[in-house]
Amino acid sequence: MTAMKNMFKDILQEVMECELADELGYEKSERVSNCECGIKSKNYRNGYSKKTIKTQMGELDIKVPRERNGEYEPKIIGKYNHNVDGMEEKILSLYACGMSQRDIAEQIKNLYDVEISPELVSKISEKIMPDVTAWQNRPLEAVYPFVFMDAIHYKVKENHQYITKDAYVVLGINLDGQKDILGIWIGENESSKFWLNVLNELKTRGIKDVFLFCVDGLTGFRQAIEAAFPNAQIQRCIIHQIRSSTGFVSYKHIKELMADLKKVYQAISEEEAMNNLILFKDKWGKTYPTCVKSWE
Numbered sequence: 001m002t003a004m005k006n007m008f009k010d011i012l013q014e015v016m017e018c019e020l021a022d023e024l025g026y027e028k029s030e031r032v033s034n035c036e037c038g039i040k041s042k043n044y045r046n047g048y049s050k051k052t053i054k055t056q057m058g059e060l061d062i063k064v065p066r067e068r069n070g071e072y073e074p075k076i077i078g079k080y081n082h083n084v085d086g087m088e089e090k091i092l093s094l095y096a097c098g099m100s101q102r103d104i105a106e107q108i109k110n111l112y113d114v115e116i117s118p119e120l121v122s123k124i125s126e127k128i129m130p131d132v133t134a135w136q137n138r139p140l141e142a143v144y145p146f147v148f149m150d151a152i153h154y155k156v157k158e159n160h161q162y163i164t165k166d167a168y169v170v171l172g173i174n175l176d177g178q179k180d181i182l183g184i185w186i187g188e189n190e191s192s193k194f195w196l197n198v199l200n201e202l203k204t205r206g207i208k209d210v211f212l213f214c215v216d217g218l219t220g221f222r223q224a225i226e227a228a229f230p231n232a233q234i235q236r237c238i239i240h241q242i243r244s245s246t247g248f249v250s251y252k253h254i255k256e257l258m259a260d261l262k263k264v265y266q267a268i269s270e271e272e273a274m275n276n277l278i279l280f281k282d283k284w285g286k287t288y289p290t291c292v293k294s295w296e
């Protein structure tokens with residue numbers, strides 16, 4: 001979660017810096033600029049003010065750039081706006097492999113509730129892309145005991161309509177127990193070939209071994225893992241397993257069934273889990289055979 005918050009914060013800071021540069025007419029590294037009339041600007045950058053915003057990942061402290069005249073107000077986050085819930089997925093998707101330049105430009109425009117100029121979109125793209133590319137290609141550690149994969153969903157405008165796309169986040173836990181986002185990929189046609197390309201890319205960046213992959217049953221992922229990391233174990237994410245197996249359980253039975261199911265996946269030993277699974281099957285097997293079979 002900390003890694004994702006830092007990624008979100010970095011992009012947000014870069015966007016605000018681009019906004020201020022666009023308003024002042026000169027970049028941060030430049031001292032002054034000439035306006036169209038030829039008179040030097042007397043407005044300068046004037047440090048930062050702190051602001052705490054609320055996100056889906058928790059509270060986040062950002063630095064809002066200021067200028068001497070006090071006229072700049074961030075477009076991406078209004079002066080009195082402290083809640084950016086819903087922006088996280090859009091920003092994190094900018095880090096995804098497989099995004100075209102057009103996709104990135106559209107996604108930047110989608111960050112705003114107001115219309116922004118093509119020039120500002122271009123400046124933001126040019127500013128953030130070197131950092132994004134460096135992050136996508138950075139070296140990884142040789143061994144990760146656990147690797148998790150899940151999806152974030154975001155909307156992008158294509159052909160004058162908004163569609164939902166999936167960006168798959170690969171999260172690794174290293175030998176020190178620290179979490180690291182290994183990469184993000186746009187998954188349009190999930191297949192064993194697609195996932196094999198993803199896993200081979202991770203190997204190219206330095207990963208030699210993974211002990212356990214935790215996935216949500218994505219199409220073709222098991223085959224890709226077995227080809228790229230034949231010694232790795234594969235485990236279905238418990239949350240996705242529960243959602244998948246109880247999808248067709250009647251509302252009137254769900255609380256009782258879940259109480260019995262918890263005795264299976266929260267058992268302290270395999271023997272206890274198997275005994276509880278037998279009891280679960282005897283009770284619910286005829287009513288919900290698909291649910292029971294998925295746990296067997």
